[in-house]
Amino acid sequence: MNDPEFYMLAVFAALTGLAMITMAALTGWRGWLNLKQQELELTGERRHQPEPNSAGARIEIADLKERIRKLEAIAAGVDL
Template identity: 60%
Template sequence: MPPADSLLILSAATLTGLAMLGGLAAWGWSGWLRLKLRELEARPTGGELPAIGQRIDLADLKERIRKLEAIAAGVDL
C-alpha cells in the first residue's frame, strides 16, 4: 500500500486535472454559445422574404407534411 503522502499528492493532482478539464469545457461551451448567438443575430427575419418566397416555403412545408402523413398511414410514395 502506498504511503499517505503519495496518496495525497495523487489525489491533489487528480482534482487539479479535473478542475482544469472542467474549466476548459466551460470555456468551450461559452464560446460555442457565443457562436450560436452570432449565427442567430445574422439570420434574416421571416419578414424580409419576398411574398413569393414565403409561398414557396409554405408549399414545401405542406408537401413535407403530406409525405409524413402518408408514411404514418403506411402508404408508399
C-alpha cells in the same frame, strides 16, 4: 512494517496524487466550460444575423407560406 513513517509517507503520497488528479480534472472541466461558452456565443451571433434578402430566400418563404395555407385549409376541411 509497523513503522509510522511508512504510513505517513503512503498517506502523503496518496493525498498528493489525489490533489494532482483533482487539479487536472478541474482544468479539463474549466476548458470544457470555456468551449461550450464559445459555442453558445457563436450560435448567438448566428441567430442575430439578418436573413439574406435574396430572391431565392423570398421564393422559399413564399413557398412555405403557400404550404401552410394549404395545410390550414385541409385541417379546416375546405376544398381548394
